[in-house]
Amino acid sequence: MPLAQARTAPRYRHPGGSTAFGTNLAYRLGKLKELGLLEGVWLDCGCADGGYTEALVASGADKAIGVDPEQSRIDEASARRQAALERGDRRAQRTEYYCCTDNFPLPAASVDAALMNEVLEHVADEAATLREIHRVLRPGGRLVVISPNRWFPFEGHGMRVMGRDFGFPIPLLPWLPYRLATKVMSARNYWPHELRDTVAAAGFQIEKVDYVLPVFELYQWMPAFAISAYRRLMPIIERSPLRRFGVSTMIVARRPA
Numbered sequence: 001m002p003l004a005q006a007r008t009a010p011r012y013r014h015p016g017g018s019t020a021f022g023t024n025l026a027y028r029l030g031k032l033k034e035l036g037l038l039e040g041v042w043l044d045c046g047c048a049d050g051g052y053t054e055a056l057v058a059s060g061a062d063k064a065i066g067v068d069p070e071q072s073r074i075d076e077a078s079a080r081r082q083a084a085l086e087r088g089d090r091r092a093q094r095t096e097y098y099c100c101t102d103n104f105p106l107p108a109a110s111v112d113a114a115l116m117n118e119v120l121e122h123v124a125d126e127a128a129t130l131r132e133i134h135r136v137l138r139p140g141g142r143l144v145v146i147s148p149n150r151w152f153p154f155e156g157h158g159m160r161v162m163g164r165d166f167g168f169p170i171p172l173l174p175w176l177p178y179r180l181a182t183k184v185m186s187a188r189n190y191w192p193h194e195l196r197d198t199v200a201a202a203g204f205q206i207e208k209v210d211y212v213l214p215v216f217e218l219y220q221w222m223p224a225f226a227i228s229a230y231r232r233l234m235p236i237i238e239r240s241p242l243r244r245f246g247v248s249t250m251i252v253a254r255r256p257a
Helices: 022-034 051-058 071-086 090-094 126-136 192-201 224-238 241-245
Strands: 041-045 063-068 095-099 111-117 137-148 159-161 164-166 205-212 248-254
Touching: 022 051, 022 205, 041 051, 041 126, 051 063, 051 090, 051 095, 051 111, 063 071, 071 090, 071 095, 090 095, 111 126, 126 137, 126 192, 137 192, 192 205, 192 248, 205 241, 224 241
Parallel strands: 041 063, 041 111, 063 095, 111 137
Antiparallel strands: 137 248, 159 164, 205 248
């Protein structure tokens, strides 16, 4: 059983929640596999409790290094790694975890690829984080950034108004004028060209701009038959202009050789 499949999926999720389980995880990593990227040494930047770090190794990466600024998350990931080692799962030997912010404990040009899955919108300094990833990537290495798409008509992270948090998807919030939306948004939200330009400004060459559709893994308010029908249509939507309304934008970029 792949490490990531051993994780317990939560009963309820929304677009701003974790994607490190089940169909959502397989769908997102499937995009990377189709591009032939799941090999070599990966950096999972903002790894949380290690769901994608584990899955990268299970999906073909030679090694995956998870970094996150919250010690409690790193402790949870490390504990699960230790449990896997005790079970004799050799793949756990190919994962590492470090608690850090923008100064990664890694040599320059030491990783082949880096993943920022729903992370860039949360960091304190986008430019500083991207520069640090640029430093540890080998020349020619790839960066994959997946962050909220403002064309998606819901803000999955909720909003904060007058000191009160509303932690559920807020309809049409991303479509408000930026100066109004940012006053209440709990996390950044990017138009696709904004995300592309942010990555390019850090010295990366953009190779691909793609979109990530919502998978509706455990949508509390959607009936099962509707989710099943939607998933059957996903390959068609992926080839249509409707893909631009995906929940997230995916940027694939390269550190110039």
